[in-house]
Amino acid sequence: MFRTLMTSRRFAPLFWRQFFSAFNDNFVRNMLVMLILFRFGGENASLEILLATIVFILPSIPLSALGGEIADSHDKALIARRLKFAEIFIQMIAAAGCSFDSAALLYVALFGLGIIAAPFGPIKYGILPDHLRREELVSGNALVEGATFAAIICGLVARLDRGAGRRPLARPYRGGGHGARSQAGRARDPGDDEAGRDPG
Numbered sequence: 001m002f003r004t005l006m007t008s009r010r011f012a013p014l015f016w017r018q019f020f021s022a023f024n025d026n027f028v029r030n031m032l033v034m035l036i037l038f039r040f041g042g043e044n045a046s047l048e049i050l051l052a053t054i055v056f057i058l059p060s061i062p063l064s065a066l067g068g069e070i071a072d073s074h075d076k077a078l079i080a081r082r083l084k085f086a087e088i089f090i091q092m093i094a095a096a097g098c099s100f101d102s103a104a105l106l107y108v109a110l111f112g113l114g115i116i117a118a119p120f121g122p123i124k125y126g127i128l129p130d131h132l133r134r135e136e137l138v139s140g141n142a143l144v145e146g147a148t149f150a151a152i153i154c155g156l157v158a159r160l161d162r163g164a165g166r167r168p169l170a171r172p173y174r175g176g177g178h179g180a181r182s183q184a185g186r187a188r189d190p191g192d193d194e195a196g197r198d199p200g
Helices: 002-006 012-040 045-057 060-073 076-100 103-126 134-163 177-186 190-196
Strands: none
Touching (some): 002 012, 012 045, 012 076, 012 134, 060 076, 060 103, 076 103, 103 134
8 A cells, every 4th residue: 555655646746745845844943953053052052942943833823723724715736836836935045044054044944934834734634535545545644644754853864964064162261360370270380390300
């Protein structure tokens, strides 16, 4: 059953579109986390990472139910094509954010991806009965769900691979004069060598 679906034009395009869409969403989110940690750092990094998660999930609250209503009242294939066409421009913003290490652009892209992902969720499952036979629905749902989690893992791996060659920025030392004194105390005084020698 799985092999038949994965080689079928009724299902395979939807499967791979869903996989790469979920991969892009998680890659952009993880890249924003890497940018915050390795480029900006600071004491507020954890709050900024939390903000990135909120920015991505927030559109799901009002738009998921709306996506279900749209899926029931409109052509699901047409809505899906329009959403994916809009995603091209959002990914262009994300690509610019990755190229220029711009957290602002990545936040904008992440919010846009959240807006697209929220209504598309109900549509991608609602469209399956239009393309699959009744006995294929369980396998089709399983493949779509599995593709989502596989894409999350792949997005994480891609993030780690991209960030492997980066080093976090060194935080400035805030110890004031104490740090300077401790460093000065470690320096050896040339006079100490002379005093430590045995006379004659």
